[in-house]
Amino acid sequence: MPEFHTPPISPMAIAFDAEKLTLSPEGPTLTRRMSDLEGLFLDAEAWAEASAGENPVVYTVVSSPVPEADRELPQSITTIMPGDTGGELWMTKGHQHPNHQGEIYLALQGRGGLLMFDGERTEWLDMLPGTIGYIPPGWAHRSVNTGDEPYAFLAVYPGGAGHDYGWVLEHGMGSRAYRAASGVDLRPYAE
Ligand SMILES: [Fe+2]
Numbered sequence: 001m002p003e004f005h006t007p008p009i010s011p012m013a014i015a016f017d018a019e020k021l022t023l024s025p026e027g028p029t030l031t032r033r034m035s036d037l038e039g040l041f042l043d044a045e046a047w048a049e050a051s052a053g054e055n056p057v058v059y060t061v062v063s064s065p066v067p068e069a070d071r072e073l074p075q076s077i078t079t080i081m082p083g084d085t086g087g088e089l090w091m092t093k094g095h096q097h098p099n100h101q102g103e104i105y106l107a108l109q110g111r112g113g114l115l116m117f118d119g120e121r122t123e124w125l126d127m128l129p130g131t132i133g134y135i136p137p138g139w140a141h142r143s144v145n146t147g148d149e150p151y152a153f154l155a156v157y158p159g160g161a162g163h164d165y166g167w168v169l170e171h172g173m174g175s176r177a178y179r180a181a182s183g184v185d186l187r188p189y190a191e
Contacts, residue, residue, distance in 0.1 A: 014066075
């Protein structure tokens with residue numbers, strides 16, 4: 001039997017419901033409201049107005065109990081509500097893994113996009129149910145709801161990867177995604 005500094009958790013079955021968007025047993029859950037997304041939308045005035053008003057839920061994250069610890073492989077389901085702020089589509093905060101490691105997203109419901117930025121290059125993947133988006137090590141990543149229904153995806157990621165949200169505030173994401181008559185309008189990040 002291999003030896004570990006921190007013993008991994010025991011093998012376990014996790015019930016995954018792609019329709020109800022649940023993982024069972026359930027681990028930590030997270031709710032991000034508009035006020036949690038400070039400094040991320042280009043239209044700061046529209047953001048402030050929405051935050052001070054209804055302060056809507058922009059996205060939620062439910063996780064399995066697999067811990068965010070080195071060598072473990074946690075999973076989570078993120079659901080982004082449809083909407084835009086100053087025309088910019090609702091999205092996750094976006095983050096970089098400080099300990100550069102890859103990750104996969106599997107689209108479950110709705111229509112979305114996976115925006116990635118390595119500090120120089122920008123990539124956009126259309127995400128429809130069944131699409132696996134691969135995030136290579138070193139690429140910051142943000143998910144965007146491009147449709148009129150909630151957009152949900154399953155993430156599977158190295159537990160030791162970490163989440164650096166400040167990286168996006170400092171470096172941006174290369175592009176911003178705006179609502180367009182057909183699909184999405186990607187514009188330069190511009191601050
Ligand atoms: Fe990640």
